[in-house]
Amino acid sequence: MTGHFRSFAARAEGSMTILSLYFLAGVLAVSAFAIDFGYLMSARNQLQVGADAAAHAALYFREKNDADAARAKAVEIANHSMPAADYGDVLRVQDVAFGHWDYASRTFTPDPHSREAVRVLPGRTASRGNPVAAHLFRFLNKPFWDLSAQAVFVTYVPHCMREGFVGDRVVDIQSNNGYEDGFCLHSNEYVSVNSNNTFEPGTVVSMPDSGDIDLPRSGFETNPGLKAALRSGYYRLRILRQLDQIHDDLYFASGEFLPDYITSSVPVVLDVKKLTTADLVPGRVHRVGCRSNGLTVDPGTVLSEVVVVTDCAIKFGQGVTLEDAVVFTRDTGAKSVSAASSLQIGRNDACAEGGGAQIVTYGGVDVPSDLRFYGGQIIALDHVQFSANAGGIEGASIISGSTISGTSNMTMGFCGSGMETNFSVPYFKLAY
Template structure:
């Protein structure tokens, strides 16, 4: 065997060590593995995000459906069933499995500040929904390339919260679909609120207690009309104004709900001073001097219809107006009851200058309130559609006697038409809901915890003080806005 000289052996050995042929193939192998891992992560993360988005959309539409159905029907079980069906329509069970069950839906209350939800299925104005794809439900989100490293699937949950809140300015304030027109030298205090879906007009020398929550709102600032566009003529109005709406409140529908809710005792509309839901039909007598007869008829349906008729004394000559037309007085009514009153002459039901307390009165005639009528724990409803004055009062009408933010003594007027009061109207825990226009005058401290809701316009007055009540008024008919996504 030929032996190489030592120098040649070392030279060839060192030359072989320096040979890099084939090294790039090994490096490519490492790059390929790394690229496959990153590609797998990208593909699987994209799939995961897509699956989560699908679940979130399903949770959102289910939450909206649940709250809307609960509002329309008052039935929480039906609302939950509807939500489950809506979710399944968005993510078919045959493909995605069961993503939502009724046990995943809860009604309750939502704290916007702390972002916390408190479960209470008796509360109808907030809902919490959780949709999910879980291994325990046999429908997790599967991975793709990550399966090669032993990662097979993910559990994914999403939640959604919807709430319905009281529409702005429908309690302790003026709300109108049409124009709100206020005159001069008024004071708006302690959280009182003014909103128009169309236009707000203010004259001058009005004061707005902005620091204590007074707000004036309209869809855009161009819908706020003031003299010479000079905000210095109305103290704090520039700070108090805000853009919001339109809300397009259906006042006719609200009135339908109020009438049906009062008669059925629905929790949102029941009057605490009504102790018997059976409606009494009251027909005041008519004729010169108040002569004639009348009756109160109550109908109870419990398998068999029972009619109880009680004669009403109509011989009191003080219970007539100048034309001899019979006036409605408290003597015609029964405390704690709902009354349906029909007019026997013309289209007007005159209301005597008395205090009406602990009653609900429903009629299809115009109300003509005498000077000095006081309503306390009372609700008067007319289905007359006279858009200007289906409710009229010359002066001195008192709607509510709930001073100091009390709920006892509250009163409400409801009309499918409009209301006009000439002077000296006062509202303390009082509410007016009209499908048409509301036109009123007041003097001094005429409005404390007052709510006026108009499908038409609100035409106000001068020299009045309008004050809100920070604790709210438990006897106002509340108007809830559309369901809103919270989280």
């Protein structure tokens, strides 16, 4: 019997089973810790998604509301995605700050009066009473973990909304045009380009799918630079949804869209068929009544430091100039704004600050001859059709809720300055 036990003890069968158990225990431990780590990473990602949503909501709401209301909106959105009953106070009012974002240094500077940027700092921490509970990490004496996140959203005006032609439908530009560095053509459907156009490096031609560009048979060969200029993208034309507000701010001479050169809230009320320089009082808003044949602006009239608001269709006579001026009509006709020839929008001042002008209409614009832009803007809900002076575009913005049709033999110059009075609304993007 003793020899039998000695023989059994000396046998090696089954030793690998014990070793396998050790390996299995190790694998299970590593797997368990990996599951815990994955759970913590998932909780961190959830916190970041909540931070991004809350920051976007805060800055969007801040556009038309005070800072306290916007901070409360951020907390509301955070609680919607991560209810306090389950996650505790993930985001508190004091975790939301408005301020300024420096792209170069990637730093945020708080400023309670700012509408430019917002930073939110949500967290699940012991100090908040809502740390993230781990499972197997508790065996390392770490049962709870502090997690935090940060999101910075900023406002910006898209490049194409500052200078260029932007249409919700087709943007159709003919032949023999030159587009300088910085100029933009954008359509929310597609851009149509004819032959012999030149696109400098830095020009942008965009649409939802850049492959939808409409070209002549010669394709890119007769449009040098076009291929490099193509981009894919889509813009919500937010400014078109603000036309009622722009009208009211101008009509009542009060509000964020009122130009600084309007110095009196008392309007000049006119009931005329023809508007002349003598009718215009600098620094005032002019409300013009509407007659059956619409409103004509006398040839050679210079509109300077004035706002004209009307419900009439407007026809500009030859050689009319707008400098530091806004003309707004609620007429919805296809030619609610038209001109004989040589309509100049903005002061010809080599892109200097000031002197810009804007035409805004609920209808369409038709300028068949010699339209000139010098830091000017047209905003129309309907179609914009124009023929420009060959050298008369230097700082131009056209935004249409329909199509834009331009003629040939134009040079589209880019300013980058001198258009500070153009109407715009902010867009929002994640900076950090």
